[in-house]
Amino acid sequence: MEQNPDPETGHRSSIPTPLHVVQKVKQNLVFRSKWAELNGAMGDLGTYIPIVLALTLAKNLDLGTTLIFTGIYNFVTGAIYGVPMPVQPMKSIAAEAISNPSFGIPEVMAAGICTAGILFLLGVTGLMQLVYRLIPISVVRGIQLAQGLSFAMTAVKYIRNVQNFGKSKSAGDRHWLGLDGLLLALTCACFIIIVNGSGDNNDDRETACEADDSVGRASPTTRRRKLRKLIASLPSAVIIFFLGVVLAIIRGPKAFKGFKFGPSSIDVIKISKHAWKEGFIKGTIPQLPLSILNSVIAVCKLSTDLFPDKDVSATSVSITVGMMNLIGCWFGAMPCCHGAGGLAGQYKFGGRTGACVALLGVAKLVLGLVLGSSFVKILDQFPVGVLGVLLLFAGIELAMCSRDMNSKEESFVMLICTAVSLVGSSAALGFLCGIVVHLLLRLRTLGDDQSLSSFWFAQNS
Numbered sequence: 385m386e387q388n389p390d391p392e393t394g395h396r397s398s399i400p401t402p403l404h405v406v407q408k409v410k411q412n413l414v415f416r417s418k419w420a421e422l423n424g425a426m427g428d429l430g431t432y433i434p435i436v437l438a439l440t441l442a443k444n445l446d447l448g449t450t451l452i453f454t455g456i457y458n459f460v461t462g463a464i465y466g467v468p469m470p471v472q473p474m475k476s477i478a479a480e481a482i483s484n485p486s487f488g489i490p491e492v493m494a495a496g497i498c499t500a501g502i503l504f505l506l507g508v509t510g511l512m513q514l515v516y517r518l519i520p521i522s523v524v525r526g527i528q529l530a531q532g533l534s535f536a537m538t539a540v541k542y543i544r545n546v547q548n549f550g551k552s553k554s555a556g557d558r559h560w561l562g563l564d565g566l567l568l569a570l571t572c573a574c575f576i577i578i579v580n581g582s583g584d585n586n587d588d589r590e591t592a593c594e595a596d597d598s599v600g601r602a603s604p605t606t607r608r609r610k611l612r613k614l615i616a617s618l619p620s621a622v623i624i625f626f627l628g629v630v631l632a633i634i635r636g637p638k639a640f641k642g643f644k645f646g647p648s649s650i651d652v653i654k655i656s657k658h659a660w661k662e663g664f665i666k667g668t669i670p671q672l673p674l675s676i677l678n679s680v681i682a683v684c685k686l687s688t689d690l691f692p693d694k695d696v697s698a699t700s701v702s703i704t705v706g707m708m709n710l711i712g713c714w715f716g717a718m719p720c721c722h723g724a725g726g727l728a729g730q731y732k733f734g735g736r737t738g739a740c741v742a743l744l745g746v747a748k749l750v751l752g753l754v755l756g757s758s759f760v761k762i763l764d765q766f767p768v769g770v771l772g773v774l775l776l777f778a779g780i781e782l783a784m785c786s787r788d789m790n791s792k793e794e795s796f797v798m799l800i801c802t803a804v805s806l807v808g809s810s811a812a813l814g815f816l817c818g819i820v821v822h823l824l825l826r827l828r829t830l831g832d833d834q835s836l837s838s839f840w841f842a843q844n845s
Contacts, residue, residue, distance in 0.1 A: 412466030412738040419619045424735020425744035426621035428470045428726040430539065430775025433763060434549060435473040439718060440760045441550035442482050443489055446716045447760045448648030451752030453717035457708050458745025461722070462738030464704065467691045469683075469741055470726025471708075474499065474719040476671040482552040487666060489716065490659035495667025496709045496719025498660075499675055502668070504706025506676075507699050516681055516698035522794040523818035524685050526801025527677050527811055528724055529786040534806065535725050535779025542772025543569045558769060563631045569769030572624050576777055579620040580732065621733040621774060628770040629762070636765030648756040653716050671719075673812030679705060679721035686724045686785060690731055728785065729778025797822050 439445040461469040477495045506512040545554035687696035789795040805814025
């Protein structure tokens with residue numbers, strides 16, 4: 385943090401002035417590339433839309449209220465961090481609500497508030513930063529790989545099978561043709577691969593093309609490079625998303641009958657003692673390990689990898705997740721967190737600054753204020769196969785972060801953690817097994833020249 389001179393003593397202080405804060409917020413919200421940031425904003429919708437739609441259809445979640453609050457969350461986190469920090473549903477709580485008929489909106493909100501309260505306390509006490517420093521990088525990569533592969537497998541299910549989000553189950557194989565057919569999804573996937581490639585940096589490719597253009601004038605090679613540059617500049621996710629909107633309107637013209645404009649009424653949710661108990665036991669307990677590992681630890685590590693010049697600490701992320709839900713859940717907004725998968729997806733499609741998610745936040749806020757809960761009628765007709773394509777590339781991008789393991793030992797721990805997380809469907813179980821395996825491997829190499837106090841951190845520096 386920049387230090388400011390004290391006007392009386394002349395000494396520099398690390399306390400930020402209001403002017404310094406305003407300047408930092410402006411810097412965090414500067415567009416690096418308008419099309420790229422807009423394109424990146426679409427990278428998280430493959431996760432966000434299905435879960436929100438499922439909760440709205442199955443549990444009557446107030447979509448208008450959720451859009452307003454998550455829009456505010458997006459804008460504020462973009463301004464604070466200066467990176468495309470995502471705002472995603474708390475998946476374990478959402479899964480419990482969709483699968484359990486007795487787990488209603490009061491229980492959902494109670495689970496969100498309890499989870500948020502614990503994360504907030506871990507953040508303000510500094511314990512979350514301590515946890516972040518102690519967890520081996522190989523275990524973090526295992527959690528990221530498991531989450532990425534889980535997203536990818538869910539995406540393939542969305543592409544191959546017709547989905548009933550209201551009942552959270554598949555409804556048969558998807559037909560090849562049609563406005564939500566398999567051919568459409570595969571075409572969208574091929575389009576993204578042609579435009580975005582395997583995830584290499586578009587900025588580097590464009591710089592190389594410009595350097596080549598300065599050497600050759602109108603040679604065939606130069607023309608091909610210019611064509612590749614033009615293709616790489618296309619906002620693939622934006623094009624695909626708006627294609628999905630157009631198809632949704634064509635598929636469900638009757639959805640506009642009875643359309644009501646204006647925001648939903650925002651009321652305080654009444655939570656009974658029974659709802660608090662059920663929410664904590666069935667919602668908070670399974671959600672908490674996932675929030676700590678994926679929403680804080682993994683997202684901080686991924687932010688450091690992708691944006692080394694940005695200060696994204698486990699303490700601040702834990703506090704922001706806590707603050708979001710300690711406010712929004714009281715009014716019926718879906719419990720939210722940050723997530724490494726959303727960050728990877730937004731980065732994959734071009735998001736590089738806080739302007740990416742701030743722009744998405746403004747769009748959500750406008751939709752929430754103008755259309756309210758009526759917007760669910762459009763979302764219900766959105767081609768699920770197209771959402772699956774966006775989710776597929778977000779999952780693959782997150783999984784690819786695990787490619788930096790430098791030794792067989794680190795890879796071994798990572799793959800054990802991943803395998804247990806996927807088969808056991810529990811990030812907490814995978815984390816526990818990863819820690820145990822890491823300890824056993826470190827004990828095998830513990831020599832006379834290595835103290836017990838230093839052997840744990842040998843792999844974490």
